[in-house]
Amino acid sequence: MEAKNWLKTVFYFARPCKMKMIISVICAIISVVGGLVPYVGVYRIITMFFDGHQNINDIILWIAISVGGYSIKFVFHGISTVLAHISAYSILENMRIQITKRLMEAPLGSVLNQKIGKMKSVIIDRVETIELPLAHLIPEGISNLLLSIGVYVYLIIIDWRMALAALMTIPIAAIVYGMMLKGFNKQYADYMEASNHVNSIIVEYVEGIEVIKAFNQSTSSYERFEKAVNSFKQYTLEWFRSTWKHMTFGASVLPSTLMGTMPMGMFLYINGSISPADIAISLILSLGIVAPLTSFTVFVNDLKTIEFAVNDASAFLNMKVLDQVKENAKLQGYPIELQDVSFSYDLENEGKDSIKDSHVLQDINLTLTEGTFGAIVGPSGGGKSTLAKLIVRFWDVTKGTIKIGGVNIKNMPLEQLMDTVSFVTQDNFLFNCSLMENIRLGNPKASDKEVIQAAKAAHCHHFIQNLEKGYETYAGEAGAKLSGGEKQRIAIARAILKDAPIVILDEATAFTDPENEDKIQKSIASLTKGKTLLVIAHRLSTIQNADTIIVLEKGRILETGTHQELLSHCELYKDMWQSHISTKKWVVHNDIREVYKNV
């Protein structure tokens, strides 16, 4: 979506419900016209009395017309409100769908870089704030504005001098409101910033509650939380303090139209240029102008709410998306090739035009033949995970090309790429649905039998069966009910079911206990049989049988070879292997505390 101002964005999302909105506006106008009828009725009845021509039939007729008018106002206002609500919810729905669509089309890495609290706040809370004002703006905003104008026009028709007098309080109120609204935009922006700050502190507090408790930081964290809430309260109170005098003065002056109409009416009556009936109705009408106008001022605030919510949503709506082709590419097998690949996060995260000297990967050239086992090793921060993520287009390379089956991955639809590659990481997110469905995500068409087969191959059938409801057990929010190793094996079962010809494992065996590791290794063996496999490993023992081991250091390939070849001529690899072996020996021969003492 191209960047638009907030009003255009609202209209853009309102397109599917354009007709409903138009009918809502028409109904609001009819409702206003209906609302004017009782004023006419009252005027006619008063006139009859003052003229001495009152007759019961005419009075009943005007009462019936007034009731009819009021009924029209009531019914059409109802229809307008219903349609406006439907439209507002459609706009909300479209906006949320568009944001999530955009998140799917954006580079996954950029999506993952977003703060989860902010995403939740924008997609759920901020977008929701649009609904209420939007739904009420059409029927009530229009009614209030048009009713004031309609009543005023009627007043002009009755007596233009009284109409003029009715406006007397408006300039005074306008000056006072003008003073109050000075700097409103900035103050509202500051208010939203303060509100966002307090929201993010609350989200951070809830998300980090485990760490806060574990490190007994509750008091200081609570202080931080309390400080944020208090400063927000202070800010809003100060804003209120700076405006309440103007607000109260304006609100009491604006409706006091009698200040102008009373003396004017008396003056005109004494001069004999106005009838008592016209004075009476003018006084009533002048009071009828201001009440809806005052209600309309509330919508100024509502418009700001919509503007800020839409602007927040626009940050996601305008996220850069990955360029994609539509047609599936014809792959020549499943080898992976990287040619002169360089990558910089700065360019992705900040959208800079020039490549800075901040490459995480530089001039990477490597080929992994179909069906072979490749491994990437190297010191922490060397760029191993980044390289794996580039192969699945979490981001696009800054320079060079990545090919699968001889085709640049940019020239195949993301769907085809995802069908071709299984990417298993340590972050094995489980949805809060049954374990059966969680595994089936790997292949939505798989039967229960196939899911169970995959679970068996991934060595998770046993523990799943021991659960009270077996495969129908819910994973709990974010899989909190399962251990790390169990979640990992379920993720592997998912990948087995997906049966993609290329498998990339990013540190999939890190942080597991020996018993779990053995099971995970077995499940990985089932997953990777006969496939092109790329493992990013810390534990060198798991990759010593790899066909090619790539040693990556500071974003560059230092050496490539088999385990034996690297041991014979790559110092860094030799050191890493030595430290790996000695750590293993320490674990076997020493108390675990000794190991950590020596790390």
Ligand SMILES: Nc1ncnc2c1ncn2[C@@H]1O[C@H](COP(=O)(O)OP(=O)(O)OP(=O)(O)O)[C@@H](O)[C@H]1O
């Ligand atoms: N999303 C990101 N945005 C910005 N910089 C990042 C991002 N992810 C990683 N980096 C940086 O890129 C560099 C390489 O990180 P990467 O995770 O690829 O290394 P790694 O070799 O896999 O490390 P480890 O073995 O510790 O997992 C690091 O300096 C890291 O700080």
